[in-house]
Amino acid sequence: MRTCIGCRKTATRTQLLRLVKSTNGTGEPAALVDLRRRMPGRGAWLHPTPDCLRLALKRRAIGRALPGVSDVSAVEAQLAKWSGPSE
């Protein structure tokens, strides 16, 4: 079982999104979604919901799980893609 860094509830790997530390286009640390759960390095686990991402940001859990990371735009983009266009 893994713990979601947003709501801190435990879930299985398949229920959670794996986030890894990478860099964005300007070379700053950024969180990336590891869709295949295979990327090397330290990972953080999050429910694939905007609510849990919001909680993780509020609690600064992203920066603790993935040191130095504050850019989560790639994660937001992925969640938006799954939830579809907002009405």
Ligand SMILES: [Zn+2]
């Ligand atoms: Zn959660």
